[in-house]
Amino acid sequence: MNDVAKVKLACRGVWKVFGRWAEAFMAGSPSPEALAPDSMAKAGLMAGVRDVTVEIGEGEIFIVMGLSGSGKSTLLRCMSRLVEPTAGEVLLEGKDLLKASEAELIDIRRHKMGMVFQHFALLPHLTVLDNVAFPLAIQKIAKAEREQRAREVIELVGLGGRENAYPRQLSGGQQQRVGIARSLAVKPELWFLDEPFSALDPLIRGEMQDELIRLQRVLKKTMIFVTHDFDEAIKLADRIAIMKDGRVIQIGTPEELVMRPATDYVAAFTRNVQRAKVLTARSIMGPAGGVAAAGAIRAGDKIADVAPMVINAGRPLAVMDEAGAVIGALAPQAVIDTLIGQDVRA
CATH class of the missing domain: 3.90.1280.20 (CBS domain Like)
Structure with a gap:
């Protein structure tokens, strides 16, 4: 990250351990030997995220990537507290989200976070306009204001004129644009995207990547974007974190990862990239x-x-x-x- 960039979101020693008594196990300050994967497995535990420390700058597109099971989606969910980390800190502008009350967390999610996932999860009985305005209705914003804001983001994502269409009347790419518009309607400061384009065919996927780049030039959001596709990562990223077995093994710009891979695993990711x-x-x-x-x-x-x-x-x-x-x-x-x-x- 650029040293002069303001840190928007940071993880400090974040762990997510699955299994009975996971919290008690981590609270007991286990030794490095006890934290080894084999030792944890014998104790009936499995670490989805292992001691992750990262800093994400304001306005940065930060890509988290790795193979299936590497922990990338679990890390994203820990950052947003959709999954509760077992240990460590998640800091939003210096404030630990893990210490936020349920009411505070709901307010943060409603007003500061936007989320887009692989599955569009559009409400089939609502029009495009009503789907996009739905999170604003949850915030109890007046109908006229929420529809005006919804129309603005619908236009922004290139769906002007389709406000009254239903999800079944849209292509996959158009449905994903609705999902993106819905997440932008709340004017989030943090934008979490978990493999949002992986279900799309290659042509539409490329178009959506271009659309995301265009939106970022306009909106300058702080994005945390999960993918397993290195070509997608290098197209979008300011920096990339590569994960393996729950750990972040290297963070760098696409160029740094190609020129100076820290491990053979990272080199394997970059080997076939068009440099x-x-x-x-x-x-x-x-x-x-x-x-x-x-x-x-x-x-x-x-x-x-x-x-x-x-x-x-x-x-x-x-x-x-x-x-x-x-x-x-x-x-x-x-x-x-x-x-x-x-x-x-x-």
């Missing part, structure tokens, strides 16, 4: 060497986006930082090597 979609000009540039700023590209530009410009130029192009200073040069051969998949890891 040109992940790597930036900064990551493969060489020394500036007197290149002119004319035709310069930005350090954060993805190689896939600037490849035609660099290759067609037939010469190195200047790479500029955010302040406009030349910090390096991007050569055509470096771009070609990235496109054909040669290993460019440091």
